[in-house]
Amino acid sequence: MSGRVVLVTGGTRGIGLATAVALAGDGFHVVAVARRRSEAFAAASAGVSGGSLHFIPCDLGELDRLQQLVQTIRREHGPLYGLVANAAIGTPGLLATMPDAEIGRLVHLNTLSPMLLTKYAMRGMMAAGAGRIVTIASIIAFTGYNALSVYAATKASMIGFTRSLAREAGRLGVTVNAVAPGFVETEMTESMDEAQRERVAARSALRRLVAPEDVASAVAYLVSDKARNITGTVMTVDAGSTA
Numbered sequence: 001m002s003g004r005v006v007l008v009t010g011g012t013r014g015i016g017l018a019t020a021v022a023l024a025g026d027g028f029h030v031v032a033v034a035r036r037r038s039e040a041f042a043a044a045s046a047g048v049s050g051g052s053l054h055f056i057p058c059d060l061g062e063l064d065r066l067q068q069l070v071q072t073i074r075r076e077h078g079p080l081y082g083l084v085a086n087a088a089i090g091t092p093g094l095l096a097t098m099p100d101a102e103i104g105r106l107v108h109l110n111t112l113s114p115m116l117l118t119k120y121a122m123r124g125m126m127a128a129g130a131g132r133i134v135t136i137a138s139i140i141a142f143t144g145y146n147a148l149s150v151y152a153a154t155k156a157s158m159i160g161f162t163r164s165l166a167r168e169a170g171r172l173g174v175t176v177n178a179v180a181p182g183f184v185e186t187e188m189t190e191s192m193d194e195a196q197r198e199r200v201a202a203r204s205a206l207r208r209l210v211a212p213e214d215v216a217s218a219v220a221y222l223v224s225d226k227a228r229n230i231t232g233t234v235m236t237v238d239a240g241s242t243a
């Protein structure tokens, strides 16, 4: 076993997979958690050099499994140095007609689950006097977007959580930061048609969409030693959409 251990939730596709690959490339021992191991993840883990990439299946919506998940990682992989709280769902819906259960599912997986997972993951980091927590927000937390009010609320909650937790964890050597991506081409945004993609790209300063690897680079930087004095920040990666 070598390399400091970083847990990446939702590390099997999209932004999470790109992040897991980037961190493994930087020498970390990465544990990806999702419900299913994807083919893309299997291919990526076979090709990693530097660190390593591992998978543990877990439905992060099952809150009573989160403490045990952290204990399993510690036992099987070693003490956690970092957590990238990335897994989320992006279910759209107009608030006036959105089923209550759907609203509950969004808040449950995007807000409650990462808070509880962070609680259990950070205890070991605080005891060790070092660690990295990165949450994944969204520019929609600042800009708003039609039919994404509940999703936007969950992403805005991650920003308040991140800033306050940075205050609590800083004195024990743990940094806590958020990354706020713009629109990224992943399964979450696959329902967008070509015209919508072009509109998003046209609104950005750089006239293009963000790739998962762009977000992954920002996360990898915040996890790295180079970011040792950065905490409580939100790093926007949106090709200048909000510039």
Ligand SMILES: NC(=O)c1ccc[n+]([C@@H]2O[C@H](COP(=O)([O-])OP(=O)(O)OC[C@H]3O[C@@H](n4cnc5c(N)ncnc54)[C@H](OP(=O)(O)O)[C@@H]3O)[C@@H](O)[C@H]2O)c1
Binding pocket: 009, 010, 011, 012, 013, 014, 015, 016, 033, 034, 035, 036, 037, 058, 059, 060, 061, 085, 086, 087, 088, 089, 090, 109, 136, 137, 138, 139, 180, 181, 182, 183, 184, 185, 186, 187, 188, 189
């Ligand atoms: N794509 C964008 O444009 C965009 C923009 C701004 C912010 N973001 C944020 O970036 C993050 C990643 O988004 P993405 O686009 O990469 O999403 P994605 O392609 O849909 O991937 C989501 C990941 O989360 C996992 N996941 C979903 N539900 C889970 C559950 N109940 N338990 C465990 N794992 C679960 C999925 O694996 P399984 O389904 O196998 O569980 C998958 O690995 C999210 O926080 C999202 O809000 C995305």
